[in-house]
Amino acid sequence: MSKQKDIFDLFRDNQHKLDETPSRQSWQRLERRLQKHQRRNNRSIMRYVMMAAAVLLVFAVLSALTTLFERQDLLFSKGYTPEDLQTEADSSAYQLVDQRVYQDASTITEGESGRQVVPGENAFYDNAAVAKSKTDNPLVEELLNTPRYTPRAPATSDFKWLLGDWKSNTERGFSYEHWEQTDLTELRGTGHLVVDGDTVFMEKMRLYRQNDDWFWEMQLDAYAKPVRYRLTQFSEESAVFENPNYDFPNKLVLKRHARGEFSTFLLPKSEFQLTPAMLDFLQQRNVVLMDGTVRNMWRTIPDLTKQLEKE
Amino acid sequence: MTEAHLIEACKRQEPEAQKLLYDRYAPTMLGVCKRYIRNRQDAEDVLIEGFFKVLTKIDMYSGSGSFEGWIRRIVVNEALMFLRKRNNFHLSIEADDIDLPKKPTTVEELAAQDILDLLDELPTGYRTVFNLYVLEGLKHREIAQELGISINTSKSQLILARKRMQELLAQKAYPGIEGRGKN
Numbered sequence A: 001m002s003k004q005k006d007i008f009d010l011f012r013d014n015q016h017k018l019d020e021t022p023s024r025q026s027w028q029r030l031e032r033r034l035q036k037h038q039r040r041n042n043r044s045i046m047r048y049v050m051m052a053a054a055v056l057l058v059f060a061v062l063s064a065l066t067t068l069f070e071r072q073d074l075l076f077s078k079g080y081t082p083e084d085l086q087t088e089a090d091s092s093a094y095q096l097v098d099q100r101v102y103q104d105a106s107t108i109t110e111g112e113s114g115r116q117v118v119p120g121e122n123a124f125y126d127n128a129a130v131a132k133s134k135t136d137n138p139l140v141e142e143l144l145n146t147p148r149y150t151p152r153a154p155a156t157s158d159f160k161w162l163l164g165d166w167k168s169n170t171e172r173g174f175s176y177e178h179w180e181q182t183d184l185t186e187l188r189g190t191g192h193l194v195v196d197g198d199t200v201f202m203e204k205m206r207l208y209r210q211n212d213d214w215f216w217e218m219q220l221d222a223y224a225k226p227v228r229y230r231l232t233q234f235s236e237e238s239a240v241f242e243n244p245n246y247d248f249p250n251k252l253v254l255k256r257h258a259r260g261e262f263s264t265f266l267l268p269k270s271e272f273q274l275t276p277a278m279l280d281f282l283q284q285r286n287v288v289l290m291d292g293t294v295r296n297m298w299r300t301i302p303d304l305t306k307q308l309e310k311e
Numbered sequence B: 001m002t003e004a005h006l007i008e009a010c011k012r013q014e015p016e017a018q019k020l021l022y023d024r025y026a027p028t029m030l031g032v033c034k035r036y037i038r039n040r041q042d043a044e045d046v047l048i049e050g051f052f053k054v055l056t057k058i059d060m061y062s063g064s065g066s067f068e069g070w071i072r073r074i075v076v077n078e079a080l081m082f083l084r085k086r087n088n089f090h091l092s093i094e095a096d097d098i099d100l101p102k103k104p105t106t107v108e109e110l111a112a113q114d115i116l117d118l119l120d121e122l123p124t125g126y127r128t129v130f131n132l133y134v135l136e137g138l139k140h141r142e143i144a145q146e147l148g149i150s151i152n153t154s155k156s157q158l159i160l161a162r163k164r165m166q167e168l169l170a171q172k173a174y175p176g177i178e179g180r181g182k183n
Helices: A007-018 A023-079 A082-086 A088-105 A127-135 A136-147 A156-162 A276-284 A301-310 B001-009 B015-036 B042-054 B069-084 B110-120 B124-135 B140-147 B151-171
Strands: A163-171 A172-182 A184-196 A198-210 A214-220 A225-233 A238-242 A252-254 A260-269 A285-291 A292-299
Touching: A007 A238, A007 B015, A007 B069, A007 B110, A007 B124, A007 B151, A023 B015, A023 B042, A156 A172, A156 A184, A156 A252, A172 A292, A214 A238, A214 A252, A292 B015, B015 B042, B015 B069, B015 B110, B042 B069, B069 B124, B069 B140, B110 B151, B124 B140, B124 B151, B140 B151
Parallel strands: none
Antiparallel strands: A163 A172, A163 A292, A172 A184, A184 A198, A198 A214, A214 A225, A225 A238, A238 A252, A252 A260, A260 A292, A285 A292
16 A cells, blocks of 8 residues: 655655756846846945045044144244245245144153163054064065055956867977866866877866955976966966066066967066976976076867867 | 855855855746746746745755755745735635635546646635645644735635645546545
């Protein structure tokens, strides 16, 4: 005898049958609404920033005026006339007043005998502390020192053109590069140099986002840990990654050419010298020149065909 | 990608993650919408509205409790708001004295179309109470609050829904339904 069920149980057990993929238009409509919402959010953030800036400006103007009037009062009380204030030569009058104001503010009253004056602790001017906090963490320094030119934060989709297989026939052998997406905001690449059918060299690269920044991570020689470069400039054709802690490479430029070709440049800060280990590593797949290195890669035929079909 | 990673990425408003989240949960949630709303286009509208809220208010998800459950509550609320605009649940007849016995059925499977047909045959009041009680697991007190009706109305609508469904199921000639053709 089959198991007896109440009609409600029957519904509970079968409700998943109503699951159905919505139409494509549904996602497109939702996507448009989300984009609109994002734009509106950005605009309102800008509005708040501008309001805050306006308030600060008004405050700054008011305090500047107040200071000016206070100084004028003091000058007049010392017998200066408004005409004196307009002459450049009388800037000494301001200095005099400033000095008096300073003296008034810092009047020291004597305390009991036997008390000593000790210099107060002023954390703000503790240069040693400031310098220490800057150098303790190389990443902090890297983030502080690198100028940011990125007009907008690139999305993973902006780098998707890199995915797939690339090749280059160099003097040393066949150079291959393969890129794949390994996470929502991470692409990983491997480079090979193949000579007579044998892989004689391999390197790994990683392009990923952390918080609001994109990084390019690569090895510079076979024995050292990978180094990362932060994205500072970005456009559809090129991306510049920088790390001020390194003289070479100081910059990595990824340049996308017309269909099916891209270049990777490694550039120095100024003059540069390569360590033997670095030279050995970098010249495997790059052409080392006087002012940096360059590597050109072309789409492999199957990938190029796919790309052309899409376009 | 784990659910936690997906949520984090959606909190950062990453478009790829938003699409992934939609692809993962939209089919189930469309099923939910279809249970409440007759017209397919309206059901998709409610789905879009629900997911818009999910994706723009995802910061409010605390992480405790099932994420799918959280999405489902938002979508169900959206469906109820849609229904409230078009229906007055107060107008439903109260039927305190109805107390029908549960009729067991040996039917194990219902086809998707049959589920929809049965739901479509129910008046909106019955259908909504049925969905909230049977499929969302709400108590009559909660349903009454949600729809702005009395607890008795909620109870009686559920009883009437059961009765109507048993009749319809019998008409559909499902083998094994007890009291087939009667009621």
